Each structure stands twice: as structure tokens, then as C-alpha cells.
Amino acid sequence: MIWIAGRQVDPSSLTTAWRLNRVQVEIVEKMARSQEAFEYPTPEMLQFELKMRDHLVRSARALNDSGIAFSTFVDSRCNERYWYRTELGGFQLRNGILSSQGIIDIFRNGRLYATECATAMVIILYHATLHSIRPADFERLFADILLYDWRYDQDLDLQTGTTNTFLPGDILYFANPEFNPMKPWWQGENVVDLGRGLYYGHGAGIKTADELIDFLNDERAPGATRSAYLVRQATRPGFAYLSQFSDGQNSMSGRLQSISAQIGSAHWNE
DSSP, X not given: OEEETTEEOOHXXXXXXXXXXXXXXXXXHHHXXXXXXXXXXXXXXXXXXXXXXXXXXXXXXXXXXXXXXXXXXXXXXXXXXXXXXXXXXXXXXXXXXXXXXXXHHHHHSGGGOEEOHHHHHHHHHHHXXXXXXXXXXXXXXXXXXXXXXXXXXXXXXOEEEEOSOOOTTOEEEEXXXXXXXXXXXXXXXXXXXXXXXXXXXXXXXXXXHHHXXXXXXXXXXXXXXXXXXEOSEEEEOOHHHHGGGBOOTTXXXXXXXXXXXXXXXBOOBO
């Protein structure tokens, strides 16, 4: 269910009024069918979330096409012009380099980089945020980026909660409970929901849920009987918080613009 200004909204009205693209149409249709309530204080907050979710999908696909390799932290590598590699295998932005320059270089020169799947998810989050908020705000909020595992700047305001409603742009997790102990990096796979039943996982590529499960099952311990599975939770950036820094570009206009309301985010079951 979608609520704006305390009123339940028909998704078809959003599609028509805001001229949504394919990914955004899928998002509002899934929200509307869900038993969970997605509530927004203003139309602009929902518009921002739809814009940023679309960028998350685009960024995931772009990282898949960038040539960045999968590796453990022991064998990670980066473009030393923009980053220096830490002792633990993370990437620290060099002094004098703008955060936007460092993130964009990963997508332009992906073959110079190698890392594992959690770090790849954080890279996607920064890239999508860069394309969703004002450039000056991005440089101010994320001035000293360290890319290492699930470490991230608090201004991403990441929130993880249980849910039965997966949306394009969500970061999800496929767990592999009986992974091969000789390959602990395949104990699971972080992925971005791309919509239409597809997911991007760094090291696995773009696959369906069944294909990802088969991929992980091939990395189980000898004699394992428990299958990999999709965990019923999603990680999402703080759309409401980040919306205050919106660049205002590609804004969607329509008759819902005049609505104002009281509550501002999706409900979570923690």
C-alpha cells in the first residue's frame, strides 16, 4: 500500500502523472500490492525514492559492465591514482581527490579494481547517491571515503529490516548455510534487485534467484544437504534523509504535487 498525505494512492495515477520508467512502474506496483505500508509526508519524498532506486539499478548494471574483478581482501587492488590500498585490503580515498572522482573512476577503469561483494554493494550505493543528490552535497557528506566490506559513511543512513516486499534497488542477501569452509567468501552473496526477477551479485553477475541459488549450491561443503536461499530482509539507504539533498533533476511532475502529509518512511519489522 502506498500512502501520501494520509491518503492511499492508486499506482496507476502515479504512472500517468509522473511518467515513470519501467523500473519505477515495477516499484510502485509492488508497493501497492504489498501488505506493508509505504508512507510518505510529501509526493517529493516518494519521487526521490523512485529516482534513487532507478539509479541503484543503473549503477549495479554499470558496475557489472565495468570490468571490476572479484577477489578476497588479500588480493584486492585499486587505481593508485585515486585510492591507496589499506593493509586490510580496503580502498582509502587519497588526499586531494574528490569523492566523486574516486567513485566514478571505479566505473570508468573497473579493470584496475578487484574486491569482494559487500564492498561492491557500498560502491553501488555511493554511485547511485552521487547521481541522485547535488554534487556539492555529495562532496561534503562523503569527503573521506573508505571502501572496505560493509563500512560506509553514516550519511548513507542504511537501514536493514525484515520484509516480504522486495523492490528494485533493494540490497538483498542469498545465504549459503553449508558453504565450503575452504571458500568462506561464498557463505553468501549480496545482490541488488534489478527488477523483473533479476539480481546483480559481484562475482556471480546478473542472474535469476534460481541461478544464484544454483551458483551458491555449487560452492557448498562436500555432502551438504541444505540449499542456499534468499533471506527475507532488505537493506535500503535512508531515502527520506537523502531527499533533502536532491539535485532536483529528472523530477516528476503531476497532480499529486500539492499533497502534504504526516509520516515519512516505509514500515519495517526489525
